[in-house]
Amino acid sequence: MLGYYTHLVADELWLQDIFSHHIPAGPVGVRQQLLTLYYQDFQQLNRFLINQYALVSYERDIAPVVPTTVNLDALRQLMAEYNHDFDLIDERPLQLLQQSEVDNHIAKVVKMMTNMINSGQLVEQLIMPQDKGDL
Numbered sequence: 001m002l003g004y005y006t007h008l009v010a011d012e013l014w015l016q017d018i019f020s021h022h023i024p025a026g027p028v029g030v031r032q033q034l035l036t037l038y039y040q041d042f043q044q045l046n047r048f049l050i051n052q053y054a055l056v057s058y059e060r061d062i063a064p065v066v067p068t069t070v071n072l073d074a075l076r077q078l079m080a081e082y083n084h085d086f087d088l089i090d091e092r093p094l095q096l097l098q099q100s101e102v103d104n105h106i107a108k109v110v111k112m113m114t115n116m117i118n119s120g121q122l123v124e125q126l127i128m129p130q131d132k133g134d135l
Contacts, residue, residue, distance in 0.1 A: 002113075002117075006109065006113050009109060009112065009113065009123060010105075010109045013105065013108060013109060013112075014105060017101075017105060017108075018097065018101055018102075018105060019038075022034060022038060022096050022097065023035060023038060034096065037095040037096040038096050038097070040092075040095055041094045041095055041096050041097045043085075043088060044091070044092060044093075044094055045094075045097070045102060046085040046088065047085070047088055047091060048099070048102070050085065050086060055086075056086075057082075057083040057086040058079060058082065058083065059083070062075060062076065062079065
């Protein structure tokens with residue numbers, strides 16, 4: 001559960017600190033060009049994370065350990081997509097994102113979650129936008 005919570009916190013911070021900075025509201029054509037670069041960079045970041053954290057693909061049969069309530073075919077498809085990241089060998093430079101901001105993002109999330117675990121207090125109030133009144 002803590003891993004999923006960390007993922008949600010990391011996503012919210014990514015949207016606030018990185019995505020909104022690089023993909024601001026604006027004309028659809030400009031935004032689409034930026035999104036293309038953004039998603040290309042995202043593939044490159046997968047390669048970086050694989051190398052940085054010595055990740056390995058998961059090749060074992062998952063059927064024996066998957067609960068019957070989980071769609072095994074959907075999970076196998078998800079695992080195939082995950083493992084596909086390990087097949088990408090193109091190591092082009094980032095086009096839009098900066099490696100330092102990604103490193104800082106990871107460090108920020110790790111620090112925030114470590115502090116949360118040590119304090120026993122949730123972090124939503126620190127990262128979620130304040131109430132903006134009636135929408």
